[in-house]
Amino acid sequence: MNLEPSADESGEEPRGPEPRGPEGPDSPERSDSPERSGSPDERGRPLGRRVFLGTLGLGALGVAAAPVLQRGLEGFLGAVSDNDPTGLTGLLPNGGGFRYYSVAASVPVRGPADYRLTVDGLVERPHTYTLADLRALPQTRLVRDVQCVTGWRVPGTPFQGVRLADLLDAAGVRSTARAIRFTCFDGTYSESLTLDQARRPDVLVALRMQDKDIGHDHGGPVRLYVAPMYFYKSAKWLSGITVTDRVLPGYWEHLGYDVDAWVGKSNGRTDDPTG
Amino acid sequence: MTPPADPADLAHRPGPATPPAGRVRRFTPAERWTHRATAALMGVCVATAACLYVPELAVMVGRRELVVRVHEWAGLALPVPVLLGLASRAFRADLGRLNRFGPHDRVWLRAALRRDRRPASRPAGKFNAGQKIYAAWIAGATLVMLGTGLMMWFTHLTPLMWRTSATFVHDWLALTVGIVLAGHIGMAVADPEARAGLRTGTVSPEWAQRHHSLWRR
Numbered sequence: 001m002n003l004e005p006s007a008d009e010s011g012e013e014p015r016g017p018e019p020r021g022p023e024g025p026d027s028p029e030r031s032d033s034p035e036r037s038g039s040p041d042e043r044g045r046p047l048g049r050r051v052f053l054g055t056l057g058l059g060a061l062g063v064a065a066a067p068v069l070q071r072g073l074e075g076f077l078g079a080v081s082d083n084d085p086t087g088l089t090g091l092l093p094n095g096g097g098f099r100y101y102s103v104a105a106s107v108p109v110r111g112p113a114d115y116r117l118t119v120d121g122l123v124e125r126p127h128t129y130t131l132a133d134l135r136a137l138p139q140t141r142l143v144r145d146v147q148c149v150t151g152w153r154v155p156g157t158p159f160q161g162v163r164l165a166d167l168l169d170a171a172g173v174r175s176t177a178r179a180i181r182f183t184c185f186d187g188t189y190s191e192s193l194t195l196d197q198a199r200r201p202d203v204l205v206a207l208r209m210q211d212k213d214i215g216h217d218h219g220g221p222v223r224l225y226v227a228p229m230y231f232y233k234s235a236k237w238l239s240g241i242t243v244t245d246r247v248l249p250g251y252w253e254h255l256g257y258d259v260d261a262w263v264g265k266s267n268g269r270t271d272d273p274t275g
Numbered sequence: 276m277t278p279p280a281d282p283a284d285l286a287h288r289p290g291p292a293t294p295p296a297g298r299v300r301r302f303t304p305a306e307r308w309t310h311r312a313t314a315a316l317m318g319v320c321v322a323t324a325a326c327l328y329v330p331e332l333a334v335m336v337g338r339r340e341l342v343v344r345v346h347e348w349a350g351l352a353l354p355v356p357v358l359l360g361l362a363s364r365a366f367r368a369d370l371g372r373l374n375r376f377g378p379h380d381r382v383w384l385r386a387a388l389r390r391d392r393r394p395a396s397r398p399a400g401k402f403n404a405g406q407k408i409y410a411a412w413i414a415g416a417t418l419v420m421l422g423t424g425l426m427m428w429f430t431h432l433t434p435l436m437w438r439t440s441a442t443f444v445h446d447w448l449a450l451t452v453g454i455v456l457a458g459h460i461g462m463a464v465a466d467p468e469a470r471a472g473l474r475t476g477t478v479s480p481e482w483a484q485r486h487h488s489l490w491r492r
Contacts, residue, residue, distance in 0.1 A: 045377075047411075048411040059418075062448075067436075217334050
């Protein structure tokens with residue numbers, strides 16, 4: 001190192017009222033003054049530390065104020081994205097639109113040839129449905145908002161499929177049954193509902209979303225749709241419906257999320273209901 | 276801070292610290308490796324974040340579990356190079372320089388706001404005012420990302436409400452960091468001699484005088 005700080009004293013006015021130009025006044029006659037020790041780099045106020053601590057403080061404040069900020073931003077961005085031909089707002093946090101999410105390393109693709117949905121557990125008539133079987137059953141179409149527990153909300157999204165209640169009735173639920181466990185062909189995800197929740201008319205085994213067959217990325221060909229609950233309840237890639245005698249918490253519930261995930265009345269959130 | 280030393284003595288000290296003829300030493304190997312390691316970890320964080328966040332990339336890349344693990348560990352490791360770098364006296368001295376704002380920094384900032392690009396209007400020591408603000412901000416932002424990231428990672432650490440809030444801050448700050456980083460990289464791309472400083476440790480005296488006129492005074 002031949003560039004130690006304080007190598008030379010021919011600097012600027014350390015506390016002068018006038019900021020100096022780059023060439024700087026040479027004032028060697030004052031270079032013995034004690035406050036002039038050090039290069040220009042070493043003098044001055046410790047503002048860097050304040051910027052650093054200020055950033056940390058703003059981060060903490062952001063976490064504290066997030067619920068309010070988030071609601072405001074969602075409203076604003078929702079309005080903007082309605083008039084955004086570029087679609088760029090869709091990439092912003094809370095900018096609207098669905099986010100791809102999966103907890104599995106990779107998910108196999110299933111189609112009409114190899115998709116199967118099994119209904120078993122505490123039922124009189126266990127049954128396995130193909131995609132064609134499900135499509136042949138009476139369909140229900142619902143248009144509701146989708147609300148994710150992390151904050152994003154997609155307004156007015158149509159889902160269409162078979163009422164879960166119809167499949168349960170067809171299987172003949174035994175009297176000891178209390179709950180349903182859902183499993184998925186990603187091999188990892190699971191979900192649960194109580195029997196009463198599962199029999200609601202706004203709970204579907206969905207085949208279509210946004211009036212299109214559900215694609216693989218959105219959990220197709222068949223996913224669960226639990227309209228009044230946070231979207232993690234609407235398990236993607238649904239492959240198994242098992243009737244159980246008690247609620248078996250699913251993937252996210254093991255990580256602390258509520259089993260009874262009513263939008264606006266669970267998980268510490270106050271979103272507008274979607275049911 | 277290092278005590279004042281005789282510049283003549285230091286300038287003629289032989290050994291590996293002596294720069295090649297006609298070059299000015301700007302960064303020590305320890306500082307360069309600190310920057311390299313930090314840049315690499317930040318790059319991994321940004322790339323994995325993009326694969327988790329941008330739907331098209333998420334679908335294309337898949338392997339979500341793996342990508343999440345890489346992102347988490349790269350983020351956790353991100354402050355480590357700087358902490359190790361603290362063992363270097365030169366690095367500590369540069370942190371001191373980054374911390375201190377003198378009157379010339381105000382001149383620099385004013386020129387930057389006026390878009391006045393003439394070097395004569397932008398006096399700077401070893402680091403200019405923009406670099407000082409960037410360094411302090413990115414350090415703070417990294418720790419905010421780390422804190423909010425840990426809240427999202429260890430779900431039992433904090434109440435659920437906080438986790439949602441942490442996600443919100445993590446998302447928006449990630450976007451901000453991405454934009455600021457792009458500016459940082461863009462300025463480096465536009466200044467080959469500044470990159471040479473971090474690659475080789477030395478810069479030309481002309482560059483030093485032009486962009487950091489107060490540095491070697």
